[in-house]
Amino acid sequence: MTQFSKSGQAFLLLLTLGCSGGKFEEGSGTAVLASPESDDLVEEPVPTEPEDVPAPIPVDILVEEMPTRSTEVQKNPLFAECASEPDRMIVADLYQLAPDTPKLPDYSLLKAIKKICLAQLDIKVRRFSEGFPGVADLFEWFSLDTRFIVNVPQDGLYTFKLVADDGANLYIANQLVIDNDGLHPAQEKTGTVELKAGDANFQVSYFQGPRFEIALELMWKGPNDTEFTYIPRALMKRPLN
Numbered sequence: 302m303t304q305f306s307k308s309g310q311a312f313l314l315l316l317t318l319g320c321s322g323g324k325f326e327e328g329s330g331t332a333v334l335a336s337p338e339s340d341d342l343v344e345e346p347v348p349t350e351p352e353d354v355p356a357p358i359p360v361d362i363l364v365e366e367m368p369t370r371s372t373e374v375q376k377n378p379l380f381a382e383c384a385s386e387p388d389r390m391i392v393a394d395l396y397q398l399a400p401d402t403p404k405l406p407d408y409s410l411l412k413a414i415k416k417i418c419l420a421q422l423d424i425k426v427r428r429f430s431e432g433f434p435g436v437a438d439l440f441e442w443f444s445l446d447t448r449f450i451v452n453v454p455q456d457g458l459y460t461f462k463l464v465a466d467d468g469a470n471l472y473i474a475n476q477l478v479i480d481n482d483g484l485h486p487a488q489e490k491t492g493t494v495e496l497k498a499g500d501a502n503f504q505v506s507y508f509q510g511p512r513f514e515i516a517l518e519l520m521w522k523g524p525n526d527t528e529f530t531y532i533p534r535a536l537m538k539r540p541l542n
């Protein structure tokens with residue numbers, strides 16, 4: 302919205318209030334109002350054709366037209382409560398790790414803090430300072446054990462690519478397909494496996510070492526594909542337990 306139209310609406314609002322409150326002196330030809338940019342009083346001419354004046358826009362509509370960046374982040378967070386996001390099929394147990402943990406933990410020795418859900422494993426290298434829903438300030442030394450079901454479209458050889466900062470492993474049907482474990486900046490590893498058509502249990506175990514950067518991307522290339530793509534969300538389901 303331009304400064305001109307904003308000050309025009311403020312003017313009209315004051316004009317309306319002035320007329321209804323009886324404070325406006327009829328026939329003076331000018332109205333005194335406060336500029337939105339300063340406390341100085343300015344004079345502006347009063348329109349002579351009041352029937353052409355549009356109604357002032359309500360203040361609450363003006364406020365709604367100006368979204369902030371923080372509301373955008375809240376609308377599509379990386380990690381969300383599973384109950385509030387039923388379209389997110391990747392379920393992750395969140396664990397806190399001891400500082401200086403050098404590799405993926407033994408989950409049987411830890412207790413998960415909570416469950417969260419992701420829409421896709423498409424987290425390119427980025428700074429992570431948002432924390433998790435209900436667990437603020439956890440930016441480093443955490444692990445996500447993610448699970449989901451993929452409806453494999455046809456029999457054949459599938460190649461997977463796993464990019465992680467820090468470490469991550471891919472398991473399909475409890476078999477290790479890619480080992481990209483350890484403390485490191487974003488690093489890519491690939492692995493090939495023969496799959497049958499139908500549902501397969503996927504597990505991507507991930508951990509973040511020192512703050513702030515994170516990355517976690519899983520892509521695949523099927524028997525007829527020439528390029529890697531993310532696994533289509535339409536082929537994913539939440540795990541049974």
Ligand SMILES: [Ca+2]
Binds near residue numbers: 466467
């Ligand atoms: Ca890191």
